[in-house]
Amino acid sequence: MPAPTLTSGPAPELLQTLFDVSLTGVILFRPVYEPGAGAAITDLAYVRLNPAAQRMLQLPEVPEHTFLTLYPRASETGIFAFYRDTFLSGQAGRYDVNYQHDGLDNYFHLAAQRAGELLVVSFTDTSDHDRSAAEQALRESQAREKAARATAESQQKRLREVLMELPALIACFTGPSHIYDFVNPSYQQLFPDRMLLGNPLREALPELVRQNFLELFDEVYRTGVPFYGTELEARGDYHGEGYLTYRYFNVYLQALRDEQGRINGLLNFGYDVTEQVRARHKSTEAQQQVLILNEELSATNEELMASNEEIQANNAELLHSQQQLNLLNQELESRVLQRTLALLRAQNEAERQRARLENFFMQAPASICILDGPELVFELVNPAYQQLFPGRRLLGLPLLEALPELRGHQVWHTLQQVYRTGHTHEETGLLIPVAPYEGGPLHDFYFNYIQQARTNEDGQVDGVLVFAFEVTEQVKARHAAEASAWQLRVVTDALPVLIGYIDHEGRYRFANKAYESWFNQKPEQLLGREVREVIGEEAFSQVQHYFNRALAGEALQFSARMPYREDFVRYIHTSYVPDLRDGEVAGFFTLVTDVTEQELARQQVQDLNDELRARNDELHATNHQLRHINIDLDNFIYAASHDLKSPITNIEGLLQVLQEHLPPGSPQHPDVAPILAMMQDSVLRFKRTIDDLSDVTKLQKEHDLPSTDVALADVVEDVRLDLQPLLSQTGGQLLLELQDCPSVSFSTKNLRSVVYNLLSNALKFRHAERVPLVRISCRQVDGFTVLSVQDNGLGLEQSQQAELFTMFRRLHTHVDGTGIGLYMVKRSVENAGGHVEVESVPGVGSTFSVFFKRG
Incomplete structure (x- = not known):
């Protein structure tokens, strides 16, 4: 199934609160398009910044200047391309960048998601923290990436210019509703008064609904099998003529895929062959007129024979009949000449149309070649095909002589099979190692291609037509995306939170490793199973109301007690985030946090609070008693300190008398003097302690x-x-x-x-x-x-x-x-x-x- 996109749709007041209090910067952008058909996104206009974004970027809530006006270096650092591509794809994206331009020198984590006609950007700024080794490495590598990014953007711009200049009819559609995402001028000129971009095919060209074209588009989108039709008749109001007319087209439909290889759109590549078809019809009519003329000549000859018989019967009438015959012969010769000239003109017109078709063939953006005979000799190579091998000669050479590296490769075997059986063969993302230059090293290229048999007048296969697109970058990008998806799986599996995705039928489409410890099953065993079945009826009844609200498009958070099994009851805090696509709910993300310990602790705290309230009542009852006890203690300390002053004063006097009566330096008692000094010091400290106690008592009384x-x-x-x-x-x-x-x-x-x-x-x-x-x-x-x-x-x-x-x-x-x-x-x-x-x-x-x- 297509990769889900994270789209939130909470109640306005909750969204406003989240928008205001978020510590993460949030920006709402509206794309700015260039004028004209096939308009590209050239800039982004600010719709609103939340307070965190205003603080990080030092910008007002609604800046008056556009994104590239404020940050012109955002193009070369890849930020603008990330925003534009995320908006066009409709898929959520992440981008890490160390931005050192336009007054900023910060490391940003960026996340973006399209929401209707707006682009929602969430970002964090690590400027308040020491840079990690990864950030430091990213800074060092960004300088090397700038040149490569500039080259890639230049090539992308050139490819767009080529597509816009091609005489072929080219359009790209997104989603199962086939919404026009790209239209080149040749395509738009067929419908000058129609607004195609951004509208579904059914609404933009309603006259095609009754001609089974939508079923054809749906079939290619559903199966991914390309379709190629020649001289398809389509009735439409072309060039704003105000009425339906017939035109004929050669049509190629190719499914487009996202990074995970899932179909997310269609490519329509075609040519208007109305003039060629009409010319061929005129040629057929001319041939029919010649046949009619021959029949008329035969009838005239019969009349002449009858006239000759009459001439023999009557000579007088013979001369008259001969004159009439001469006049009739002149008239017939004139008519034959006119018909012959008309036939020649029709043949010349058909030849001219053939030459024009060949010219279109040579200008097609796809790589096309015609291989002739059993040795598959290059009979015709268009420039796009030759550009794959700029340093090698192809025309007139057998395939294996021109490209010997293909011997034994799958592409050689399938070409032989097509020539032998006449059955068309198609490949998607096939790796073909080839050397662009003669004698040069092999390079890995990936191709989507169709090999189709060519037949002669007798219906026998005499060659093979190859129609190919080089998709090396797309395949490498898909491989990178698959690696990113693996990394995402690793990250989510490392989290203690249960992270899942549930489709609109209530079935698991994603579950991380945390589910295994709760339900004793591997995450992949849960995929495709209903939530009701996995968590049990009793637990499901606790969340069914929230479950239905999420499937109706509401983002919400709630807490619940979940009796999953008799021996396994959990308290959870859950977030449901709907996945909206084209206004429809495809499913929703679910993040389940185990708060059992917190809930049990809360209940214990509640019990303790009840107990504390009871004890507090007891404390209030005894507080009065304690105040009286404190007063009694203060009185006791005051009385004790007062009563102790008299004996300690007597002890101090006795020590003074003893010192006066002891002879100085008495040899019989050498330790007496130090002992007396220590006793005197103890008396002084005791007196200071009594004074301090008195001060404390006075302080309490004051x-x-x-x-x-x-x-x-x-x-x-x-x-x-x-x-x-x-x-x-x-x-x-x-x-x-x-x-x-x-x-x-x-x-x-x-x-x-x-x-x-x-x-x-x-x-x-x-x-x-x-x-x-x-x-x-x-x-x-x-x-x-x-x-x-x-x-x-x-x-x-x-x-x-x-x-x-x-x-x-x-x-x-x-x-x-x-x-x-x-x-x-x-x-x-x-x-x-x-x-x-x-x-x-x-x-x-x-x-x-x-x-x-x-x-």
């Missing part, structure tokens, strides 16, 4: 205290003065960017503590290899005033950042501290409705951002 408007710049300046000794010691610098910093609603005491902790930490945890540099700035963000302190110090690992604001947690031990400062910063800011964020890179530095809630 949670509900009213805030006042405090000028951030004043507080920062006050802290800077307090830190001046540390700045001098370290050589550090403070860069203040607070000119636009407003007041914040905060406790003045707590705000000073926040600023002091952040600035002192930035100086204390400095990097050993550079002078401290601290930048203080202010900005407004979504209802918050943000104070940022950026340093170039030690920085923090990601794991350290998670423990940064934990009470009594110290991440660097080479600097004195209790690990309470940042905890108090975070607690006091959060108590006022704000929060603290940190960004840090080890060895580079850190940035602390304090978000103060405004008003």
Whole structure:
């Protein structure tokens, strides 16, 4: 069956949404044709660009200039040819190109598909990513491909010019409706007032419907068997005469095939032989008139004999009869002369038509030769045939003497068979290795050809007529397409998604390897089988509604639970994309993704959510109790710290008394002094811990205290003065960017503590290899005033950042501290409705951002 094309037809609102949110660039083009008959596509006009395409190409939604105006180098890079050929073929296509012209230097993945009178282009731009080795290789190879592409386009243009200039009648049709796709001027001149291009044959020439021509076209399209008819009679309104007249044509119909070898159109190659046929009819009428004249002469002779008898009976009447006979003879001679001249003129006209036919034969674009006798001597070779062998002599030589490399080849055997049996032989895409030049190397050429016997007047075969087309490029392209199809199969088989194509009868026409693990059958075993049979009645009932909508032309997505078998139930997410051809739904693509794990996880999450809601209710019930417990704990900490101050003060006094009474440098106890120093240090740390606990308790108790408007710049300046000794010691610098910093609603005491902790930490945890540099700035963000302190110090690992604001947690031990400062910063800011964020890179530095809630 023909290769399916991907055509989407979602609801307008869904299509608009997809068009707008797609991260892939999408362009809608309308072809621009050259004026006149057989018009070719010369450019593309922009209809619309989606936002992604506008961003990638820096173009408006509807550019006023055409594609080649904006990107003139698109022709030589093959992009324009790709768009044009994709539109004309109606098949989906892909093209990868590294475009380094017209202000672009990007690697593009292009995909195109015709949709009615528009061309839809989808593309991605890899300019934000490092180029892969394949892309780099493509860049290097594109320069080499440009020259070859330019040559190919020049040859294509020349071939089109030749077809347009030929006197033969040439037209190409696409699809089973036989839509005119190409018409040369000779063909168009037969119907000057008809619009042929783009219209089906039935509508463009309705008078042919009753003459069985459509059945002939359908038969060639269906079977692929070429048809050649001579002097076919066709009634039509030729040259806009306003009434039907008879004309005669020699017609050759050849099926056209796509890259996969499937028939997608017809070639109609013919000649108008009306004048030759009419001349032959006139010649036949002249011969009939001569026969009539002979009969009249015979009758006249009989009359003369009767007259002679009467002359013998009556001499007087003889003279009179003789005179009448002389007059009659003169009249007869005149009539015979006139008839003879008319016959000669008819013969001359027939000869002239024969010469004209031979001239047409020599100008035909097909390669044609006539081989004479059992040795198949080249009797006639037209220029197209001779051009295949520009450096070899053919005329007058037997086939195997002129082309000895054909000995033993299939083409030689079939020629002998045609000469022996008289049966016509046809080949499609046959490989024939031949040497274009005498003594040169063999080159592989592929041909479509017909070998037809020629008979003499006795009906005996005396030669063979060969009618051939060289299709080397088409065959190589088909081989390349087959390789691409194989690559596509490899790619789809590697995907975990079930990818298939279902025809309008509900049967699988394509299935990738993912189907095998679900249905225990090879993909090729599914082809031709109904979906209902493969997936089972119960599963089919879950998707039948969507199935029917897709066959009606609707593109859709849905999720479903699919009980394929008793022991095999899957949750799926599916996309159906209809395949529209000439307004009819040929089938649809199906992409099935297994979402069973996600669905089961979703159900588990739902169960957890229900459980969490129940626990949340319990938490609300205990939250009040926890608040009271926190207050009791704060009171306990405050009381404990207050009660511990007295004994620790006594211990500190006893240590001082002990140091005063110990003799200095006592040899009996050399370790006493170090031990006393450690005890004194422990007492000092214990006192600082008690003070920190008191500060934490005070901070908690101040949670509900009213805030006042405090000028951030004043507080920062006050802290800077307090830190001046540390700045001098370290050589550090403070860069203040607070000119636009407003007041914040905060406790003045707590705000000073926040600023002091952040600035002192930035100086204390400095990097050993550079002078401290601290930048203080202010900005407004979504209802918050943000104070940022950026340093170039030690920085923090990601794991350290998670423990940064934990009470009594110290991440660097080479600097004195209790690990309470940042905890108090975070607690006091959060108590006022704000929060603290940190960004840090080890060895580079850190940035602390304090978000103060405004008003």
